[in-house]
Amino acid sequence: xxxxxxQDAPTARVLEPGMFTTVQDMGRPGHGSxxxxxxxxxxxxxxxVANRLLHNDDGAGALECTLLGPVxxxxxxxxxxLTGAVxxxxxxxxxxxxxxxxxxxxxxxxxxxxxxxxxxxxxxxxYLAIDAGFDLPPVLGSVATLASARLGGHRGRALRAGDxxxxxxxxxxxxxxxxxxxxxxxxxxxxxxTLRVTPALHADLFDNDAMRTLTSExxxxxxxxxxxxxxxxxxxxxxxxxxxxxxxxxxITGAIQVPHDAPPIIxxxxxxxxxxxxxxxxxxxxxxxxxxxLRPRDTVRFALVTRRVARELHRAHERELDAHLPPAGTSQ
Amino acid sequence: xxRVRLVWSSERSVHLMVPAEGDASPGLRVARVAAALxxxxxxxxxxxxxASTTIQIELDPHAPDPEAVANRSLTIAERALAANARxxxxxxxxxxxxxxxxxxxxxxxxxxxxxxxxxEAAKRHASDAYAVxxxxxxxxxxxxxxxxxxxxxxRLGTPRTRVPAGSVGIAGSRTGIYPQAxxxxxxxxxxxxxxxxxxxxxRPSLFEPGDRVRFHAVTRAAFDEIxxxxxxxxxx
Numbered sequence: 312x313x314x315x316x317x318q319d320a321p322t323a324r325v326l327e328p329g330m331f332t333t334v335q336d337m338g339r340p341g342h343g344s345x346x347x348x349x350x351x352x353x354x355x356x357x358x359x360v361a362n363r364l365l366h367n368d369d370g371a372g373a374l375e376c377t378l379l380g381p382v383x384x385x386x387x388x389x390x391x392x393l394t395g396a397v398x399x400x401x402x403x404x405x406x407x408x409x410x411x412x413x414x415x416x417x418x419x420x421x422x423x424x425x426x427x428x429x430x431x432x433x434x435x436x437x438y439l440a441i442d443a444g445f446d447l448p449p450v451l452g453s454v455a456t457l458a459s460a461r462l463g464g465h466r467g468r469a470l471r472a473g474d475x476x477x478x479x480x481x482x483x484x485x486x487x488x489x490x491x492x493x494x495x496x497x498x499x500x501x502x503x504x505t506l507r508v509t510p511a512l513h514a515d516l517f518d519n520d521a522m523r524t525l526t527s528e529x530x531x532x533x534x535x536x537x538x539x540x541x542x543x544x545x546x547x548x549x550x551x552x553x554x555x556x557x558x559x560x561x562x563i564t565g566a567i568q569v570p571h572d573a574p575p576i577i578x579x580x581x582x583x584x585x586x587x588x589x590x591x592x593x594x595x596x597x598x599x600x601x602x603x604x605l606r607p608r609d610t611v612r613f614a615l616v617t618r619r620v621a622r623e624l625h626r627a628h629e630r631e632l633d634a635h636l637p638p639a640g641t642s643q
Numbered sequence: 644x645x646r647v648r649l650v651w652s653s654e655r656s657v658h659l660m661v662p663a664e665g666d667a668s669p670g671l672r673v674a675r676v677a678a679a680l681x682x683x684x685x686x687x688x689x690x691x692x693x694a695s696t697t698i699q700i701e702l703d704p705h706a707p708d709p710e711a712v713a714n715r716s717l718t719i720a721e722r723a724l725a726a727n728a729r730x731x732x733x734x735x736x737x738x739x740x741x742x743x744x745x746x747x748x749x750x751x752x753x754x755x756x757x758x759x760x761x762x763e764a765a766k767r768h769a770s771d772a773y774a775v776x777x778x779x780x781x782x783x784x785x786x787x788x789x790x791x792x793x794x795x796x797x798r799l800g801t802p803r804t805r806v807p808a809g810s811v812g813i814a815g816s817r818t819g820i821y822p823q824a825x826x827x828x829x830x831x832x833x834x835x836x837x838x839x840x841x842x843x844x845x846r847p848s849l850f851e852p853g854d855r856v857r858f859h860a861v862t863r864a865a866f867d868e869i870x871x872x873x874x875x876x877x878x879x
Contacts, residue, residue, distance in 0.1 A: 344677060563655070595653070618654035622704070
């Protein structure tokens with residue numbers, strides 16, 4: 312696999328890969344008919360905050376870290392910004408020059424310096440954006456990684472020790488100083504552990520108890536949760552359908568699938584585009600960043616809202632983000 | 644006139660239910676309606692996912708009036724359904740398959756269950772025309788209709804943890820090809836040397852909804868030769 316990136320061009324060398332670190336952007340929606348899921352950042356709010364603080368476009372590629380972040384060494388001066396989950400041990404530099412990498416603040420990193428993200432304390436996903444982003448070839452219009460199909464990102468897979476991530480030329484634009492700190496707003500909006508849902512395609516195929524159970528009882532996030540789906544443990548939510556009686560249907564990110572003999576799965580951004588299990592409810596767009604923040608063994612609750620309320624909540628969320636930090640290219 | 648039914652499946656998605664008409668399966672009509680929706684490039688539509696009898700339309704949550712986008716999609720779908728008679732010609736795709744036992748480890752047992760010799764089962768698989776009903780599971784994975792009833796077979800009880808890319812499988816009444824090396828539970832009867840999905844091509848997916856597909860049996864030598872021409876996947 313080759314790129315146009317010259318041998319001596321600046322890179323971020325991966326010293327330690329972290330648990331599952333991938334390049335992600337705003338994804339590649341629009342290829343559902345050929346079986347390609349959107350991928351992209353699980354939490355597009357945190358991704359956009361990181362990119363906007365660096366004056367990057369919203370859709371610039373950044374590193375999505377999962378539970379344990381990577382250790383990198385840059386070969387050129389760079390400005391980085393860390394958002395999403397709280398990373399108490401994140402640092403720039405080593406030894407006496409080590410300084411904490413505070414969230415939602417652009418940090419200058421000198422050539423040869425280390426950036427270590429460490430463990431994520433609350434939340435499951437953190438985003439490390441770099442000024443001007445990575446120099447990676449877009450695949451179907453996006454640098455998002457879909458590891459199951461070895462598509463996009465850096466060689467279509469999660470980072471490994473020894474990888475060299477090619478960096479784009481540094482941005483001439485200085486990082487931004489938000490008028491008020493955005494970290495408290497972001498942390499607060501990711502801390503909620505109630506997901507709002509609307510009824511989904513097969514809600515009518517469940518008896519009333521299923522929706523009542525989903526919205527009244529606490530469920531637990533199972534260990535086998537990833538970008539394909541968040542698996543839940545908890546009370547049974549059986550549909551009234553015989554096994555295997557449904558034809559496959561398209562299902563979007565946030566759809567809560569209920570297999571017959573297995574716990575429910577909330578579909579993630581790397582989901583298959585079609586599925587044959589009944590879908591009881593769907594997490595609203597405004598709460599997808601919270602879905603991204605769920606850690607194994609977290610307790611999660613669900614609350615039913617109408618489509619109209621779901622749209623209002625999404626608009627309100629977007630308004631708040633833009634009020635804190637308008638997209639790059641807009642005047643401040 | 645049979646109508647397309649619109650069902651909201653979240654605040655940002657609808658499913659269009661394409662009705663069956665007479666004895667015709669809705670399968671290919673779903674593909675045609677989806678193609679009409681795609682070429683209409685309706686502002687506010689983020690993604691379209693045709694499936695067996697439905698089309699999912701994912702709406703851009705930033706669209707100012709999602710209900711209007713959904714209704715416009717419905718209008719275009721109904722118009723496309725009514726214009727069914729003047730449907731675009733379907734493409735026919737020819738797919739070489741080697742049915743050797745190492746590439747199709749389930750062919751012998753599947754044939755035995757059908758009371759056939761493996762060669763006979765392979766010949767049967769390669770003699771029919773299939774239709775791409777829809778794609779899903781993974782990029783480029785096409786669910787093909789038209790499998791001879793004697794070849795119908797349930798999925799494996801325990802899926803394989805890794806099915807090689809290009810493997811041709813059977814599950815229930817459908818056949819299909821694994822585009823990437825993935826876990827999978829279909830019964831494997833052979834393999835194609837073609838690259839079923841390649842994002843660098845202008846048409847990344849060999850198959851699109853509505854295509855007709857024919858398999859033709861090739862020897863192991865021909866399989867290896869075509870595979871070499873296609874270039875091996877970089878499996879680093």
